[in-house]
Amino acid sequence: MIIVKATDMKNKLGHYLQVALVEPVVVEKTNRQVAVLMSMKEYERLTKIEDAYWGEKARAAEAEGYLSEAEAKEFIEDSLSVKA
Secondary structure, X not given: OEEEEHHHHHHOHHHHHHHHOOXXXXXXXXXXXXXXXXXXXXXXXXXXXXXXXXXXXXXXXXXXXXXXXXXXXXXXXXXXXXXX
């Protein structure tokens, strides 16, 4: 992973697009890391991992069952510390 200033990124975008095919490029602006340029292949890989994670969480939640309307209302009221 390399770190570049935003101005350098702007001036040498073509170069950093090529670098991003091999490794992520972190963009700094005002001494803060604000963005990452990465290859589409890496982005798709990370997206698949995230989708699989959330899909598994959804399957696990579904297996546990659903709250009834009364249970959901009670949960929300308790979470807000408000009783209707």
